[in-house]
Amino acid sequence: MVVTAANVADVTQVAKLLHGEENVVCADAGYTGVEKREEHAGRKVIWQIAARHSTYKKHGKRSILYKAIRKIEKAKAQVRAKVEHPFRVIKRQFGYEKVRFRGLAKNTAQMVTLFALSNLWMARRHLLASAGEVRV
Numbered sequence: 001m002v003v004t005a006a007n008v009a010d011v012t013q014v015a016k017l018l019h020g021e022e023n024v025v026c027a028d029a030g031y032t033g034v035e036k037r038e039e040h041a042g043r044k045v046i047w048q049i050a051a052r053h054s055t056y057k058k059h060g061k062r063s064i065l066y067k068a069i070r071k072i073e074k075a076k077a078q079v080r081a082k083v084e085h086p087f088r089v090i091k092r093q094f095g096y097e098k099v100r101f102r103g104l105a106k107n108t109a110q111m112v113t114l115f116a117l118s119n120l121w122m123a124r125r126h127l128l129a130s131a132g133e134v135r136v
Helices: 010-017 053-057 064-093 104-122 124-131
Strands: 024-027 046-049
Touching: 010 024, 024 064, 053 064, 064 104, 104 124
Parallel strands: 024 046
Antiparallel strands: none
């Protein structure tokens, strides 16, 4: 996990997020153009980056090309939705909306803790079922 200031573009942090053995990388539209950056020129990766809405909106909603692109983007979004679920848990269940500390070190520590807790929250039914009791 990489925590940065709000004024740092997502696309500049990709090298820190990848371990080098990926075959496919799925990302939102904030990572548009990552495959063109020189630090990723030698990677043998399939980049599944979400298209910005304006790139296919120009075709018109009734065109076949528009509908085909929408289906492709829906498939990409379904993969990304699995990664977005912990963010929902952190925001809705734990009430995390804003950073509370000054400095990246403290905020990074808080984010790591929140994501660890969200993993436990999402696995709670499985964990409680193995203990013999299920409460919601």
